[in-house]
Amino acid sequence: MMLMSAAPDFGSMNPLVESLKETGIVEVAQHGWDRQGLIPLWFGEGDLPTPSFITEAAADAMRRGETFYTDQRGILDLRKEIAAYMNRTFDIALDTDRVSLTTGGMSSLAMAMQMILAPGNEVLVVGPIWPNIYSTVEINGGVSTHVSLSLRDDDWHLDMDALFAAVTDKTKAIFVNSPGNPTGWMIEQEQQQQILDFARERGIWIIADEVYHQLVFDRDVAPSFLQIAEDDDRLFVINSFSKSWMMTGWRLGWLTHPAALGPTVAKLVQIVTSGVPQFLHRGAIAAMRDGDQVIADLRARCLKGRDIVFDRLDAWPRISSARPKAAFYAFFTVDGMDDSVDACKQIIDTCNVGLAPGSAFGPSGEGYLRLCYASAPERLTAAMDALEGMLGGPKA
Structure with missing residues (x-):
């Protein structure tokens, strides 16, 4: 007879880490990960691989032997390229010393929180929002407070009075x-x-996550806080290579910060990751130079995907939502649904x-579902066909 072993006792663990909860997205993905033929629209990425000119630039660098340690904030060539990209995209004058390369937007967010939070500090979050924001606040001993967007007149709205009152x-x-x-x-x-x-x-910091700034449908680029801020404002702007250049698996991002914080960012990078692999820098440079x-x-592709999805959602009486002007998600309520994980x-x-x-x-x-429409039209049509029987019926 096999005896069940007791759970190992590792002694006292960091209570901040122990208290973090797995997100509902992961719980759902674990439920369906191995399903044959499943159409996965749960994560924030499309179905196209990174373009070959980007991967070849990284591969060529690897073959040249660019496999050594590098500047913790990114090689100067790439930081210059990031600054040039930001300047032409937003019509600003960003100096190279205000830009640091990071291992993804998540790393930028983590470092911003590490630099400014002390135990008990509050971060006011405009939501609904990607769940890792809350975890990053909590793991640094901070407290998340929340102001919600409201859905009305077929659009999302931020109540500025409510935002400021929550401070x-x-x-x-x-x-x-x-x-x-x-x-x-x-x-x-x-x-x-x-x-x-x-x-x-x-004297409050602003942390602006602008990773979807290029994925907009009614203008060339989304507004950025960098267009109105001074160089020494208490402002962090988070960006990523993941979305616009289809580089989610590369784990590359950049943080725009006051120049005086450059050494602090370098210190945190050294402690946590020791920097981005040297050869990946070359792929990032290729993306920015030749990726327009x-x-x-x-x-x-996303605009077409949005309209495929929302043409169907708008016709289903149980669904309420707003056709978005940006990013690549449908976020919609379902009449009668009160447990979105179970749903x-x-x-x-x-x-x-x-x-x-x-x-x-x-x-x-709660009460909403999210669908990522950054996929081929055929995949999205198949998904909406499959969903119609469950979500497209009349209200209860």
Whole structure:
């Protein structure tokens, strides 16, 4: 007879780490990961690989022997390329010393929190929002507070009075993700200016996640806080190579910060990752130098995908949502649904389609589902056909 062994006792572990919860997105993905023929629309990535000119640039660098340690904040050639990209994209004058390469947008976010948070500090988060934001605050001993966007008149809206009223004497930063995941909400420059003015008066940091700035459908690029901020404002802007250049698996991003914090960023990079592999820098340079058409093609693909998905959702009486102006997600309510994790599991079992539960995106997310439409039209049409039987019927 086999005896069950007791769980190992590792003694006292870091309670901040122990208290972190796995996201509902991962729970749902684990439920359906190995399903034959499942259409996975639960994660924030498309179905196209990284373009070959980017991968070849990295491979060529590897063959040349660029496999050694490198500058912790990124080689100067790449940092110059990032600054040039930002300057032509946003019509600004960003200095190279304000840019640091990171191992993905998540690393940029983690370092921003590490630099400014002390135990008990609050970060005011505009949600619904990608769940790792909350975890990053908590693991640094901070407290997340929350202001929710509201869905009305077929669009998402931020109540500025509610945002400012939620600030306390413990608030260290305001976190804004625009264009937003999961809603596709996009803040306009007027509201950015209001937030910046408010933050300046109170000595509060702004952490702006702008990774979807190129994936917009009604203009060339989304507004950036960098277009209105001074060089020494208390502002972090997070960006990533993942979305616009289809480089999710590369884990490359960059952080824009006050120049004086460059040495601090380098110190944190050294402690956590020791920097991005040297040869990957060359792929990133190729993406920024020669990738404008890649971005344009992806934007067109996502626009087509958005309309395929929303033409169907808009016709289903149980569904309420807003056709987004940016990013590549449909975030929609389903009449009668009160447990989005359970609903996603049922959708996997019944429709063989993987969606993300709204409850993963913060206090205002329950009752919603998220679908990533950065995929081929054929895949999206097949997914909507499969979902129609479960989601497309009449209201209860």
